[in-house]
Amino acid sequence: MNDAVTKPKTRTKTKVERPKLHKVILINDDYTPREFVTMIxxxxxxxxxxxxxxxxxxAHKLGACVVAVFTRDVAETKATRATDAGRAKGYPLLFTTEPEE
Known part of the structure; x- marks a missing residue:
């Protein structure tokens, strides 16, 4: 008779943490035309x-508005591109990012 003891296999499962999300926020100003903001x-x-x-x-009524939520890199890229588009036309349009709670 075989007296071998079989041991169940154990597997280690690595848990991957989801990337933290960041909000893109539109900041209101009194100079950028509404149509231009909408276009951007x-x-x-x-x-x-x-x-x-x-x-x-x-954003006009409250002073700021969350536009969208992305991973940090995407949020910063979109905020920068949108702000730069306003600057290129001479407007003080501003988009910022901040971590989501």
């Missing part, structure tokens, strides 16, 4: 006309 939101954040208008109006 549509172009950079792929919003519909209606979505872009709602975000723009919310």
């Amino acid at each position: 939101l549509k172009a950079e954040f792929r919003m519909t006309e209606d979505q872009a208008y709602k975000v723009m109006i919310t």
Whole structure:
């Protein structure tokens, strides 16, 4: 008779942490035309006309509005590109990023 003891195999499963997300925030200013802000939101954040208008109006009324949430690299890239597009036209348009809670 075989007296061998069989031992169950154990596997170590590595847990991958999800990347932290960052919010892209539109900061209101009194100089950038609403139509231009809407155009930037549509172009950079792929919003519909209606979505872009709602975000723009919310920022206008409240002073700031969360546009979208992305991983840090994507959020910073989109915020920079959108801000630079405003600067290229001479507007003080500003998008910032901050970590999501």
